[in-house]
Amino acid sequence: MADSNVMCGLVVHPKYLDYDLGDRHPFSPLRIQMVTELLTELGHKLKFETPEVVPPEKLEIIHDPEYIEVVEKAGKGIEAENFEQYGLGTADNPVKTGMAESARYIAGGTLHGAKLLLEGKFNKVLQFGGGFHHARKNLAAGFCLYNDLALAIKEMTLHGWHVAYLDIDVHHGDGVQELFYDDDKVMTISLHESGEFLFPGTGWIYESGKGMGRSLKLNLPLEPFTEGDSYIFVLEKLLDEALSYFKPDALIVQAGADPHFSDPLADLMLTTNDFEKIYKIILQKTDAYAKGKVMFTFGGGYSLVATARIWSLLYLVLTGSGIPDKLPVAWKQKWEERLGIKISDSFHDPNPSYNPIPRKEEITNHNKDMLRRLLDMVTPDWL
């Protein structure tokens, strides 16, 4: 098993763990530790690439200089009157010492992953962090400070690459979409729980790009309680249509684990078996339409144990490794004690995982209809 990650670049830095927004904040750095320890306990020898920190001035390619200055000051504990104007000092984005530097290490990791793809060192990359898709040009939002994804995508387009960005986090990838809204080198695809019910309240099908980017920003708002079979049906159809048209040089995937049925912040119903299928579909479509090049980042995911299992699964699928039946006993015991919760023995979710969902047919038909309306709107521009 020692060489199972040879074909997949892994990126992480110890500084990622300093992106800690407080014990009661849902965005927990423990998730990175839990995934790393789970895979290690399963016998995988993880060989990580160590990224360099991104200096503040390099972020100006994505963010306003004034915004960067305020975030950096906040990260050093320097008070500023205008925090609120930049989305800082809120419940979602509290001001914590060290957060700005840590966010720059994480951005450095996603950028490093992009460089691994650009240089051809790896065709597949897994960044053990990042996915800060809500960060805007001059606004912190949804636990995100610096938009690591946009920084990586920008680097790739500056090398002349066309990039497709796929966002499977349960929340709309609003920041990335906005930063490339009129860019014809970037296609964004976001599947999320409808903004009618969930933060950030955007991601409607009519947000489809402007100018040179017209009809290249694709949003599929899904009904609450959407289950895996409906999700996978629309995902596969949308990827086939969009990627066979756009033919990107690489795919960047924000792989938030929060569409899981147990996630406390959202209402989709994916199981770990669904995630396994979804990852395999994304890899197939990468080979078919994106020159076999893909980077996955982490993202949301607020059920800690489910998220640790889901991102471990992502690693196992990316490296073509076997998927175990049981969680390692030592890992389970350690985290049961640490989190004060009971963890089930199995690696995958139990089957069935949850009680039957009422309105299943209605939800499935609604999602199909939304996909049809999206494609009817954008595909005439693709001819």
Ligand SMILES: [Zn+2]
């Ligand atoms: Zn999310």
